[in-house]
Amino acid sequence: GENVEQHPSTLSVQEGDSAVIKCTYSDSASNYFPWYKQELGKGPQLIIDIRSNVGEKKDQRIAVTLNKTAKHFSLHITETQPEDSAVYFCAATPPGTGRRALTFGSGTRLQVQP
Amino acid sequence: DTGVSQNPRHKITKRGQNVTFRCDPISEHNRLYWYRQTLGQGPEFLTYFQNEAQLEKSRLLSDRFSAERPKGSFSTLEIQRTEQGDSAMYLCASSLAGTSGQETQYFGPGTRLLVL
DSSP, rough: OOEEEESSSEEEEESSOOOOEEEEEEEEEOOOEEEEETTTSSOEOOOOOOOOOOOOEEETEEEEEEEETTTTEEEEEEEGGGGGGGGEEEEEOOTTTTTOEEEOOOOOEOOOOE | SSSSEOOOSSSEETTTTOEEEEEEEEOOOOOOEEEEEOOOOOOOEEEETTEEEEEOOOTTTTTTTEEEOOOSSSEEEEEESGOOOOOEEEEEEEEEEOOSSOOHHHHHOEEEEOOO
């Protein structure tokens, strides 16, 4: 099955700096890669996703890049703000009508220092 | 609020007791998923439904766990004879099946279970 590794496990940045979180996946057939943000006591909230037919996607201060050859994808947050502090999870899922499970990484705790 | 809702939000039970959680998906979403999340880890897939049919189950879903979605709307997850290792956050997500591959899964706030 799919295996997703995520680094780093914790990340501390100064407000205004950029943050980068990286994930690698094992199943070359995986074709959908969402990123979720989870705040304390809440469920994960989708912040951006990318499909395997594109290499990069951007939404305001958030961008995701995908390297299918190397089987890794990254989340980039620019101009970080204290409200960006949370745990971020990457996920991957392979294609197939019977397979809908997301496989998550172990999470990155991002702390933005004001 | 039109998001995914879960009840109860917290549950404390004694080992050996049965518990049941409920999930109400986003209206008109035909797919519903259950995940389990332990402290410091990402969510782990348990099972998913398309309408009322349970189409995929994880090895994590032991025979003490059962999930239903009788009318293709809300779903229940029951854990029988709870064990301390069942203590976790149980997350529900829903999505609307599309034709272009994987669709976005929207998560609820979760039910936190503590087994004493």
